[in-house]
Amino acid sequence: MFGEHRYTVTSVWTGDRGTGTSGYRDYDRSVTLSIHGKPDLPASSDKPFRGDPARWNPEDMLLAALSECHLLSYLHACVQAGVIVRGYTDKAIGIMFEDGQGGGRFTEVILRPHVIIAEESMKDAAMRAHHQAHEWCFIASSVNFPVRVEPTVRVA
Known part of the structure; x- marks a missing residue:
């Protein structure tokens, strides 16, 4: 049990509205966080930072x-x-x-x-x-x- 432990997560940006990051207001902050064997976690930035308040930030x-x-x-x-x-x-x-x-x-x-x-x-x-x-x-x-x-x- 002693020693080094490693953790992995895959973060995938899902907020391209068709123009990528062409402007600060032109993209969504939606992200999907994945860890093998666990349910995906819908994430975003916090609402004051143009994020989705229904998602974890x-x-x-x-x-x-x-x-x-x-x-x-x-x-x-x-x-x-x-x-x-x-x-x-x-x-x-x-x-x-x-x-x-x-x-x-x-x-x-x-x-x-x-x-x-x-x-x-x-x-x-x-x-x-x-x-x-x-x-x-x-x-x-x-x-x-x-x-x-x-x-x-x-x-x-």
Whole structure:
């Protein structure tokens, strides 16, 4: 399990309206993302960037990757700590600023997981498991902006 892991995705632009990229408003930002053995993902740029708001955009996917990575790492940390998780919902927020020159960057992501556990006696360990999950999350360890975790835990 240790060592290098490789991931592949095929991105196909599907937004040629017949004149290619002849002008900024002349093409669609539609993309199909494919990974062998998985359903295709319809993607686009975000609506402010002339994209289709019904499709996933790169900003959505980055936020989703951080949220899901913490969730999966947290479940593993809870198993190791003897915490029984009965429910988990995260309402993550990402903050991105444009630089005025056509680019920009995320400046912060805040994960707000709401966790339901089986017993009151597990509450302290359930809170501590968020720290371990954050340390283990491959995606959070790969970004150059802060990823904050603001959890709540309650008993089922």
